[in-house]
Amino acid sequence: MEKYKESLHSDARQLTIYARTSPYISRAFYHIFGKKLLEEGCVDCSYVLKALGKGSYYSRLNSQGSNLYKLYAKSCMTSENIEITLEYLEAIAGNQDRNLSPLEEEALVYWIFLPYTSTNTPKREKKKEYLIAILNCFAPEWIEKYNGINEESSPKQMDLHEKNNIIYDAERCELELIDSVSGYVKDISRMKQQDTGRILYFRGHSRFSYALLPSIKRSPGWQENENRMYQELIIRCASDFAQCQSHLDYLVEMQHYGLPTRLLDITENPLVALYFACCSSPEDVGEVIVLQTQIAAMKYAKSDTAAILAALPVFDASFRTKLYESCINGIPEEEDPEYISLAAKLAGEVKSKNPGFEPRIKKKALLSHVFIMPLRNNRRIIKQDGSFILCGLGDGNGEGNSLRGLRYRNESGKKLIFIVGNKENLLHELDQFSVNKASLFPEIDDVAEYIKLKYNGSDK
Template sequence: MGKYHILKSSNGNYYYVLRAPNAETILVSEQFESHSAVKSAIQQAMASANNPERFRKIESRDGKLYFQLIGDNGGLLGSSALYSSMKSLERGIAAAIKYGATDATIHDALASSKTAQKIGSVRTYITSIELLPQEAEAVIFYRGHGDVAYKLVPSLYRNPGWIRNEHIIFQELVLRCSNDFKLSGPTFNALVKMQHYALPTRLLDITTNPLIALYFACAGGGSADAEVIVFKIPKNEIRYYDSDRVSLISNIGRLPEHTRFPKDLDIEHFNQNEDVVKLVRETQREKPYFEARVNPVDISSVVCVKPVLDNPRIIKQDGAFLLFGVDGGKGKPASVPERYLLTSDEFKIIVRGGDKIKILEQLESLGITRSTRYPEIEHVAGFLRDRYGDK
């Protein structure tokens, strides 16, 4: 018997995941603004899963296959993971029919008891990290939020004016500091440089070092409780700075506020959309060979990207980035896939606000300080000023 799990994403929306009895994920829904809406979508999915004609087979740009479950009104009810062959795709659809129909059950994770690991020292933090499962085919990343109330979205989406003027901010910085961007190469590299200088971008910093994530959780957000979020990202889904998908998503930032990417279109009609055509042209400015055929899934992705290690801060912080696409239009960011998250509403790592200073002192004894995380001279000078001044 299959089971629909109701979950809540980092941006506050609701979605469901259909899992087989062996816990394998079969289908993941779109996001909904209310709990009642996602429950209604599950009822529709149960009814539609009985009908093989409701499954749409799609091929991505890189030749991978996936399927979508379509409702009575033609709306998208859920999407599968990527498959390497038509045979495995057919097995996935068979599993969705077998486990997703009316005899499936619903598990509301939001109504279940939640576990929050309260952290008051480096030792208890390491113990909590050790409780998380490890996977040989995935890389574990961490991110420290100074305030547990922070949402898992890039800085660009923390101020409506920034996302509204993203294309202007990008052009103005390059215009005013042209010498700094002459040799930056792909647009993604320019975004990394902008992030380095605290300009809001569609990048979110992550690290492979759990102590660095703990440092950032304690160094920001004042006295509020903080959080460390843990990701498990499959190795075969991690991209490099020069990836085609990375270029495509990065160049969304060059397009104006009114840009929209329609949903629920087949790939041919999607690529005829005026804004999709503009995005392809922007991408071809850095990659002339880029094929004018875009998969909607690529635009709505959140991609883990390994940057060029030409920045002392990235090297010191063992850094990588989550690059956020968009959900329909520029005003709404794509969401981090649920399967990427090791911590969730059911298991959180919370750092007590009152223990932040103590933890920072413990981290300093381990060589994790402001001066080592930010090696530029102004930050080292600031660390020395604070370290040797009277308290």
């Protein structure tokens, strides 16, 4: 090992040893990096690895009343000497007897790497090496803790690498950088040929850090008030829902206009997903998520499972929580009087829109998520080759929903992750294939915006 790497690894060990008596440090690294590495096998480290300045941490921490603002004072000089770093931490933070706020944790971790913040390539390499070394030092403790909670999906060890500011566990993940449309299409074609019994779907995220969740799951307030939002939009905009015949129709219409729902947009067209990964946040690493399911598991708009899950937003949070708790109590459906009562109410709501519905609802169905191919009666869905994942009660007090298991895995069982870097070039390539804002958003205002930008600055 090169001498500078030996020094960085020694510093990483000293920092993690210090963190045993100052656990706020290990908690900060866990919340920012560890949790995502354990759950997903990868984490976006751009905010540390990019050559950025101090930002506004000083003023933001000061306004929050945090003494950690002193880390960013001019008198607190950052240093590559770990002894000086730890002396500053001891003097300013000491043994915190409280949990730090997310902002404090972010600022603390960022400060630790400030000595290596530079556009200078050797400095960046040092920062990357140091971060991986620190994460490797914390990893055994994280894995041991995680194993006691999530035994089925727990990693046994980590082999950490970095690509385009993404740190990933090579034991569980394989990262592919999309640098051309043609190369990407070849990769997808090869994946489709390998398993003809499955169907692939795609979703583009403009930021790698985005979670794979339907919008309703992204805010506790939205989860708590799902039924209120659902009912209020129908009441306020009744004419827009005049043609809706099923609960799923209502959800699709709400999704179209931006109301948070338990639908997750996906597409059968990999180029559409690539466009969405590139069309915003140009400085951030994007991602194309590949999802897979058995062809036989696909559901259509008229399916009973779709009808059941789509009716859940009609009920308030208390009802959904009770229903979830009944689903996981281990009692068979026919022997569970509370579940029978709750399921009967849900079945009655489903039957109100679908008179032919057979009122038999399995607990397993309520906890699931299903791939739905909707009716092609919406111009945007048609243009985007759109489908949905409809999420049920999930795995967290009736309001979580883990979709990680749906991600595509290669022959060795590793999760395949497509990351997107040079977005501008890829958008130009996609435009040559008529994949652009005008083609994917056929409403006149979106087409007009595309034309305006296309000819902006033209000499003609």
